[in-house]
Structure formats: C-alpha cells, structure tokens
Amino acid sequence: MKPSPEIETLIDMMSKLPGLGPRSARRAVLHLIKKRAVLLTPLAEAMRAVGETARECLNCGNIGTGDICEICAAEKRATGEICVVEDVADLWAMERAGVFGGRYHVLGGTLSALDAVGPEDLRIPRLLDRIASESVREVILALNATVDGQTTAHYIAEQVPDGVSVTSLAQGVPIGGELDYLDDGTIGAALKARKTF
Known part of the structure; x- marks a missing residue:
C-alpha cells in the first residue's frame, strides 16, 4: 500500500533538500507525522512565516x-x-x-x-x-x-x-588536527602560512 498523494508529495519535496534522499525523506516524514502536534504543525507554521518574511539584504546578500x-x-x-x-x-x-x-x-x-x-x-x-x-x-x-x-x-x-x-583567512592545520589525517594541500597551505613561534 502506498502513502496518500499528500504524503507522497511531502516526501518528494523533502527528498529535494540537501542531504536527504527518498529513503531519508520518507523516514523524516513518518517521524513528523508521528509527532504531529510537537513537530509537524509548528514546523509548517515556521516554514510559512519564513516563506512570507525572509528576504535577501539589499546591501550584503545576507x-x-x-x-x-x-x-x-x-x-x-x-x-x-x-x-x-x-x-x-x-x-x-x-x-x-x-x-x-x-x-x-x-x-x-x-x-x-x-x-x-x-x-x-x-x-x-x-x-x-x-x-x-x-x-x-x-x-x-x-x-x-x-x-x-x-x-x-x-x-x-x-x-x-x-x-x-x-x-x-589563513589556511592550514585545524585546531585539534593531526598531520597524518590531513590532505597534502592543507599541509602545504599550513607550511606556507607559518608564523614566528
């Protein structure tokens, strides 16, 4: 049995979000439906509010x-x-x-x-x-x-x-990074951006 057309549409829309494929979107939608009062309704209201009010800053693009x-x-x-x-x-x-x-x-x-x-x-x-x-x-x-x-x-x-x-910005070794786990480009950039100790 397939989900209703409304639920299928929601799954399809969610699957278009970054990091979510069809299976992840299906799991997310099922979770939202199960937690309808706590998650789904507030999420829908928040999305509506953002859809109506969000805009790009004319000055900087934020x-x-x-x-x-x-x-x-x-x-x-x-x-x-x-x-x-x-x-x-x-x-x-x-x-x-x-x-x-x-x-x-x-x-x-x-x-x-x-x-x-x-x-x-x-x-x-x-x-x-x-x-x-x-x-x-x-x-x-x-x-x-x-x-x-x-x-x-x-x-x-x-x-x-x-x-x-x-x-x-300086480029190189991140705080807590270990050289063995870094790629060659990062190590090279870190060496070039070295400073006096």
Whole structure:
C-alpha cells in the first residue's frame, strides 16, 4: 500500500533538500507525522512565516526579515572591514564563531568558467560599489580553498582599488588536527602560512 498523494508529495519535496534522499525523506516524514502536534504543525507554521518574511539584504546578500539585515544596520559594525564570503551559510558560520565585528558581503557563488559564471552573475559589482561608498579600509577574502574560490579571490583582489588592504583567512592545520589525517594541500597551505613561534 502506498502513502496518500499528500504524503507522497511531502516526501518528494523533502527528498529535494540537501542531504536527504527518498529513503531519508520518507523516514523524516513518518517521524513528523508521528509527532504531529510537537513537530509537524509548528514546523509548517515556521516554514510559512519564513516563506512570507525572509528576504535577501539589499546591501550584503545576507538573509533576514528586512530589506537591510541587522548586521548592515548596526552602526557599530561599520569598522571599515568587509569580510567577503561565498554563501550565506559561510556568513552564519563566521557569526557563530563570534570573532569578526565588521560587515559582510555574500557573493552568491564563485567564478567558474566551466559553469559560465562571471563577475556580473555574482555580487562582485555591488562589492566594489560598497568599497567606494562605505570607506572600506580592508577586504577580507573568506572564500573556500577550492580552485573556483581561489580564482574568485584573485579576481576580487585585482579589482580592489589601491589603498584598500586585501587579506585572506589563513589556511592550514585545524585546531585539534593531526598531520597524518590531513590532505597534502592543507599541509602545504599550513607550511606556507607559518608564523614566528
């Protein structure tokens, strides 16, 4: 016996989420149905609320509930530093760490010749406008250490006007990491980014 069409639709929709295939989606839906009052109904209400209120910040590309996100609106975050990230998830990870007090800029991806993604397909022109209009002193490139991420970082660094410092996150051995478990690229990056002890 197959589930009802409504449940099948929900399973199909859930299976489109990252990390969930058809089997995982089926298990998740069954769990939600069993915990209907505690999980399913509140989840549906939360999803409806987010669907109605969530929007991209017109300034940086973060996700919030207003046209300008809380980070861009906070005057204390106007430090003259902009941290450039690939995706909103990267911005949220940086915020979770609580180590950066400036503003962000979400590119919405990386440059990719294979996928025909150029600078105008990303928020690079908006970044350059912000550098000029917000008296930016430093651009911190916090892009992933992939070929496309590094290509994007080099492109942005070339576009940043003189007088604005361009830095990138250090790359290398993570805290608690053991050399034996690291890949060659990470070990090489760690050696190049070494500092005085």
